[in-house]
Amino acid sequence: MLYLRLFYEFFKTGLFAVGGGMATLPFLYDMADSTGWFTYGQLADMVAVSESTPGPIGVNMATYVGFTAGGIPGAVVATLGLVTPSVIIILLIARVLKSFRQNQYVDAAFYGLRPCSVGLIAAAGVLVLKLALFNTELFQASGVLTDLFNFKAIILAVVLLICTRYVNKLKSLHPIVFIAASALIGVLFAF
Amino acid sequence: MKKFLDLFLAFARVGVMTFGGGYAMIPILEREIVDKHGWATSEELMDYYAVGQCTPGVIAVNTATFIGQKLYGTLGGIVATLGVVFPSVLIISVIAGILTNFADIPAVQHAFAGIRVCVCVLIFNAVTKLWKKAVTDKASLVLCLLVFVLSVFLDLSPVLFVVLCAAAGIFFTKVGLRGK
Structure with missing residues (x-):
C-alpha cells in the first residue's frame, strides 16, 4: 500500500513538475504535508545531499524521499514513479517532434508555465528560509x-x-x- | 541484447558524471552520445534538450528517453532512462542509509544547519536564473507574483497552479497581452 502511494505521489510530481530538478521541490513540500513521510527540515537536507552527489537533482531527491519513506524498495518505486510520465510523454512526442515544438498552443501554454515554475520554486524557497534563518518557535x-x-x-x-x-x-x-x-x-x- | 547493454551503460555513465543536472549535463552528453558513440548529432541533442526542458519531468530523463527511442524504439527509450537513474538510486540509497544512522550526532546536526543556509542561497540563485527566462513581460510578471504569493499563504496543491497557468498562458496569448 505504501509503495502504491509512493508511486502515485511521484507519478504526479513527474507529470506536473515542469522545468527540471528544482521544479520538483514544491511538490515534495506538498508531499511532506499530505503524507507525513518526512519533515521540512529533512527535505532541506535532502536538497543538499542531492546537489552534492552524482545524478540529476530531481531523480536524487525522489530516491532520497523514497528511501526515507520505504527503504531501498521505496527508493526504487519513487524513482520509477517519477520517470514514468516522462517516458510516456517523450515517447509520444518523439513521433511528432517538429510539429510539437511549433504548435502555437504548446508554445502559449509554456509561456504561462515558466513563470508558474519560478513562483512555485520561490515559495518553496521561503519554507527553507524560515527554517534556516529564523527561530520561529523560540520567538x-x-x-x-x-x-x-x-x-x-x-x-x-x-x-x-x-x-x-x-x-x-x-x-x-x-x-x-x-x-x-x-x-x-x-x-x-x-x- | 548487447546494444541495449551498451545503451544502458552509456547513460549510467552520463548519470554518474552529471552533478546537479541542467546545463552541466550538456558537455557530458556531447562526449558520450555524439563523440564516442555517434548516436545523435549536436543539433539533435540541442533539440531534445530544448523539448526536454519544456515537457514535464526531469530534463536528464527526458533527454535520455529521446535518444534511446531514436535508436531502438520504445524499449530503447526505457533502457536509456533506467540507465540514467541507476547510479542515483544506488548512491543515494547508500548515503541515505548512512545518514539515517548518524543523524542524531550533534556535529552532524550543526553541519546540516549550516548546509540549510547554503540551500537557501542555491534556491534563490536558481530562482533568479529561471526568472530571466520566464518573466519577459507584464503578464508573466503578474502570473509569477500571483503564484508565489498564493502558494506562500494558501495551502494549495502545486498541480492546481500548473494547470491554471498553462490555461492562462494560452488565454494571454490569444487576447494579445503577451509581449506587452
Whole structure:
C-alpha cells in the first residue's frame, strides 16, 4: 500500500513538475504535508545531499524521499514513479517532434508555465528560509524580537550570496564547494 | 541484447558524471552520445534538450528517453532512462542509509544547519536564473507574483497552479497581452 502511494505521489510530481530538478521541490513540500513521510527540515537536507552527489537533482531527491519513506524498495518505486510520465510523454512526442515544438498552443501554454515554475520554486524557497534563518518557535515562546533571527545563519547567507553571485573567481565553482564549506562552518560555529 | 547493454551503460555513465543536472549535463552528453558513440548529432541533442526542458519531468530523463527511442524504439527509450537513474538510486540509497544512522550526532546536526543556509542561497540563485527566462513581460510578471504569493499563504496543491497557468498562458496569448 505504501509503495502504491509512493508511486502515485511521484507519478504526479513527474507529470506536473515542469522545468527540471528544482521544479520538483514544491511538490515534495506538498508531499511532506499530505503524507507525513518526512519533515521540512529533512527535505532541506535532502536538497543538499542531492546537489552534492552524482545524478540529476530531481531523480536524487525522489530516491532520497523514497528511501526515507520505504527503504531501498521505496527508493526504487519513487524513482520509477517519477520517470514514468516522462517516458510516456517523450515517447509520444518523439513521433511528432517538429510539429510539437511549433504548435502555437504548446508554445502559449509554456509561456504561462515558466513563470508558474519560478513562483512555485520561490515559495518553496521561503519554507527553507524560515527554517534556516529564523527561530520561529523560540520567538513564539519568548516573544523577544531578537530571538526571531538566527544571526549566525543570516551572516553566512549574506556571505554565500555575495560569493556565489558577485565574486568572479568563486561564482563559477560547483555548488558542492559551498555546501561543504557551509557544513564546516556549521560545525565550527555550532549552528 | 548487447546494444541495449551498451545503451544502458552509456547513460549510467552520463548519470554518474552529471552533478546537479541542467546545463552541466550538456558537455557530458556531447562526449558520450555524439563523440564516442555517434548516436545523435549536436543539433539533435540541442533539440531534445530544448523539448526536454519544456515537457514535464526531469530534463536528464527526458533527454535520455529521446535518444534511446531514436535508436531502438520504445524499449530503447526505457533502457536509456533506467540507465540514467541507476547510479542515483544506488548512491543515494547508500548515503541515505548512512545518514539515517548518524543523524542524531550533534556535529552532524550543526553541519546540516549550516548546509540549510547554503540551500537557501542555491534556491534563490536558481530562482533568479529561471526568472530571466520566464518573466519577459507584464503578464508573466503578474502570473509569477500571483503564484508565489498564493502558494506562500494558501495551502494549495502545486498541480492546481500548473494547470491554471498553462490555461492562462494560452488565454494571454490569444487576447494579445503577451509581449506587452
